[in-house]
Amino acid sequence: MHLGVPAKCLVNKGDEVKVGQLLASADGFVSANIHSPFSGTVLKIDKALDASGYKRDAVFIGVKGDEWLSTIDTSTQLKKDCRLDPAEIIHRINEAGIVGLGGATFPSHVKLTIPRGKKAEYLLINGVECEPYLTSDHVLMLEKGEELVVGVSILMRALNVEQAVIGIENNKPDAIAHLREIVTGFPNISVQALQVKYPQGGEKQLIKAVLNREVPSGGLPVDVGAVVFNVGTAVAVYDAVQKNKPLIERVVTITGKSLTTPANYRVRFGTPVSALIEAAGGLPEDTGKVINGGPMMGKALADPGVPVVKGSSGILILPEPEAARRQTEPCIRCSRCVSVCPMGLEPYLLMVLGQKSLHERMENEKVMDCIECGSCSYTCPSSRPLLDYIRLGKAEVGKMIRSRKK
Amino acid sequence: MNKLITVSPSPHAHSGESVSKLMYGVVIALLPAMLVSFWFFGMGAIYVTLLSVASCVLFEFLIQKYILKKEPRISDGSAIVTGVLLAFNLPSSLPPFIIIVGALVAIGIGKLTFGGLGNNPFNPALVGRVFLLLSFPTRMTKFPKLEGFNTPVILSDSNISDATTGATPLGIIKEGLGSGETISSLMEKNHLGYADFFMGNTGGSLGEIAAFALILGLIFMLARKIITWHIPVSIIGTVIIFTGILFLADPNQYADPLFHILTGGLLLGAIFMATDYVTSPMTPVGQIIYGVGIALITVIIRVFGAYPEGISFAILIMNAFVPLINRYIKPKRFGEEVKNG
Numbered sequence: 001m002h003l004g005v006p007a008k009c010l011v012n013k014g015d016e017v018k019v020g021q022l023l024a025s026a027d028g029f030v031s032a033n034i035h036s037p038f039s040g041t042v043l044k045i046d047k048a049l050d051a052s053g054y055k056r057d058a059v060f061i062g063v064k065g066d067e068w069l070s071t072i073d074t075s076t077q078l079k080k081d082c083r084l085d086p087a088e089i090i091h092r093i094n095e096a097g098i099v100g101l102g103g104a105t106f107p108s109h110v111k112l113t114i115p116r117g118k119k120a121e122y123l124l125i126n127g128v129e130c131e132p133y134l135t136s137d138h139v140l141m142l143e144k145g146e147e148l149v150v151g152v153s154i155l156m157r158a159l160n161v162e163q164a165v166i167g168i169e170n171n172k173p174d175a176i177a178h179l180r181e182i183v184t185g186f187p188n189i190s191v192q193a194l195q196v197k198y199p200q201g202g203e204k205q206l207i208k209a210v211l212n213r214e215v216p217s218g219g220l221p222v223d224v225g226a227v228v229f230n231v232g233t234a235v236a237v238y239d240a241v242q243k244n245k246p247l248i249e250r251v252v253t254i255t256g257k258s259l260t261t262p263a264n265y266r267v268r269f270g271t272p273v274s275a276l277i278e279a280a281g282g283l284p285e286d287t288g289k290v291i292n293g294g295p296m297m298g299k300a301l302a303d304p305g306v307p308v309v310k311g312s313s314g315i316l317i318l319p320e321p322e323a324a325r326r327q328t329e330p331c332i333r334c335s336r337c338v339s340v341c342p343m344g345l346e347p348y349l350l351m352v353l354g355q356k357s358l359h360e361r362m363e364n365e366k367v368m369d370c371i372e373c374g375s376c377s378y379t380c381p382s383s384r385p386l387l388d389y390i391r392l393g394k395a396e397v398g399k400m401i402r403s404r405k406k
Numbered sequence: 407m408n409k410l411i412t413v414s415p416s417p418h419a420h421s422g423e424s425v426s427k428l429m430y431g432v433v434i435a436l437l438p439a440m441l442v443s444f445w446f447f448g449m450g451a452i453y454v455t456l457l458s459v460a461s462c463v464l465f466e467f468l469i470q471k472y473i474l475k476k477e478p479r480i481s482d483g484s485a486i487v488t489g490v491l492l493a494f495n496l497p498s499s500l501p502p503f504i505i506i507v508g509a510l511v512a513i514g515i516g517k518l519t520f521g522g523l524g525n526n527p528f529n530p531a532l533v534g535r536v537f538l539l540l541s542f543p544t545r546m547t548k549f550p551k552l553e554g555f556n557t558p559v560i561l562s563d564s565n566i567s568d569a570t571t572g573a574t575p576l577g578i579i580k581e582g583l584g585s586g587e588t589i590s591s592l593m594e595k596n597h598l599g600y601a602d603f604f605m606g607n608t609g610g611s612l613g614e615i616a617a618f619a620l621i622l623g624l625i626f627m628l629a630r631k632i633i634t635w636h637i638p639v640s641i642i643g644t645v646i647i648f649t650g651i652l653f654l655a656d657p658n659q660y661a662d663p664l665f666h667i668l669t670g671g672l673l674l675g676a677i678f679m680a681t682d683y684v685t686s687p688m689t690p691v692g693q694i695i696y697g698v699g700i701a702l703i704t705v706i707i708r709v710f711g712a713y714p715e716g717i718s719f720a721i722l723i724m725n726a727f728v729p730l731i732n733r734y735i736k737p738k739r740f741g742e743e744v745k746n747g
Contacts, residue, residue: 295419330524374417
């Protein structure tokens with residue numbers, strides 16, 4: 001459900017649950033609460049396949065009606081004012097189980113707790129939309145613009161920062177115009193139009209684009225005075241702090257060239273991906289691949305029966321001919337992978353080092369800086385599986401670094 | 407769900423670029439210069455080009471299939487590029503066996519002994535050309551007079567001196583300066599003019615004579631993003647600076663920068679030979695160092711060395727430095743120096 005330590009289950013078989021009720025509580029600091037997206041009876045607590053293909057603990061709920069906890073404000077009226085102190089805001093965000101909705105699902109209260117000795121100067125809001133095909137952040141900005149901006153002001157209060165910038169690529173002029181109009185009432189929040197450039201939705205790339213600061217290798221955004229949240233997260237923060245509504249649903253794009261009715265849906269967590277595909281007109285005949293996420297960083301699903309979780313930003317259905325990889329050819333040293341790498345790495349070299357298991361050299365060549373954006377493999381004229389080898393290398397180098405610390 | 411779906415790691419999209427698309431792009435960029443060579447050298451140019459390309463492709467196929475026992479991959483177009491570039495570096499009056507030997511050395515020794523496409527340290531076409539230049543110095547430096555389709559195709563040694571001339575502009579200057587003449591008197595006496603250099607109306611190898619055709623190829627490759635500007639611009643820029651300094655020091659002894667750019671194989675080398683992916687550096691800064699090195703060595707050989715032209719040697723020498731350049735010149739890593747902007 002989120003990055004970090006899995007949450008501890010609080011319910012038992014046979015329990016009746018309501019929408020918004022706590023199902024599992026955060027286990028430690030880097031962890032997050034999980035609330036019931038549905039009302040009904042707990043059928044069983046068992047392992048279930050998730051989007052990454054691993055079995056995880058899951059609560060199975062027999063859905064009955066749609067009964068919400070009475071503490072949740074379900075009205076659609078905008079609540080602008082927030083006079084809570086930062087600690088209380090962070091507490092509510094923690095309680096609501098909010099994690100980064102851009103895809104990495106890092107628990108938000110951890111990000112809001114600035115390490116001692118560091119100072120956040122800017123709050124950046126990521127409206128870049130991480131990947132091609134996905135439009136969930138775009139519709140959210142258009143439909144929940146007011147809530148988004150109030151959410152941003154709450155986050156600013158929690159972080160005690162003076163300045164917030166919402167970064168949006170200029171292929172979404174309607175969202176830029178819409179949010180610019182709303183932020184006129186908020187003097188310290190601005191909207192910045194950015195050049196369209198994958199992978200600008202990456203945290204470090206966004207900071208570079210907006211502030212022209214580079215997060216040092218192995219460092220955190222706050223090292224350069226920035227904290228970044230996705231637009232979806234900001235809306236979730238509004239819901240949690242102003243409406244007492246925990247994180248139980250998100251906007252998910254369902255798209256693909258052969259789908260009859262691609263769309264964005266607000267989806268409760270736990271809804272099977274297959275149900276979403278049915279809602280979009282059913283799985284097309286020529287389907288070759290079902291991807292949880294976008295074309296560049298998404299995970300191919302082995303089974304569309306897996307549930308939508310906090311990190312699911314979209315479902316992309318690729319037709320057969322696009323699903324298969326191309327034949328790998330020898331590296332012709334064209335240097336396209338080097339010039340395209342947003343982190344300034346040399347993917348061709350990392351792949352060769354990976355093939356030879358030279359992990360120390362991979363570490364020296366900064367393999368751990370790789371953000372796995374996929375640009376190298378995308379651009380390679382020889383269709384070499386550069387990122388595959390870099391990922392394997394990162395796993396090995398990661399093990400090496402951890403054993404060194406012990 | 408009964409349907410089988412593909413599962414693979416990301417990314418799930420590809421740019422659609424391929425080795426053969428890039429190689430055929432280079433072939434297209436070579437076409438203007440090829441047509442100019444047909445125009446000025448007639449049948450001789452067509453015969454040298456066809457034989458060179460055919461032998462390169464055939465040797466690639468035969469060696470891969472029967473000696474290396476691998477799946478032949480001639481369809482990627484790289485052997486065609488080598489064949490055209492080898493032909494571009496030859497005079498139009500070479501006997502067939504010399505061309506075939508050149509192709510065998512280029513593909514066999516220059517490329518496949520190192521493991522084929524992507525693994526050769528030296529530009530294969532230049533390996534072939536330099537081998538021929540050292541082995542057949544007379545035949546490699548005799549160029550036919552430009553008579554279009556009336557240019558005789560000379561294949562035997564008996565009548566070679568009648569219909570050919572050893573005179574490339576660089577050769578004339580080198581020889582003339584040796585006997586104490588000045589640049590301007592040599593240019594006048596031999597009717598050397600920049601317009602002729604630009605249009606290709608001058609002595610030389612097939613592909614090197616027409617500056618405009620090579621520049622058209624460069625524009626095409628830059629527009630199609632087949633190559634970047636770094637190597638050609640750093641070579642040409644350095645040649646202008648270096649020869650400019652020499653020219654200002656003594657215009658009677660040293661030719662001006664424009665002469666150096668337009669004559670000999672400089673543009674052919676800077677645009678098509680030095681930019682070979684496999685044998686050039688991987689980072690922009692590395693490519694500029696490599697280009698500057700090529701230009702310096704070229705000018706030193708041209709001005710102070712024994713040969714009138716030195717770009718082939720310069721590129722091969724700098725090819726040898728490419729692994730070293732790649733080792734020490736790294737791209738600027740993200741977050742390496744903290745900017746506070």
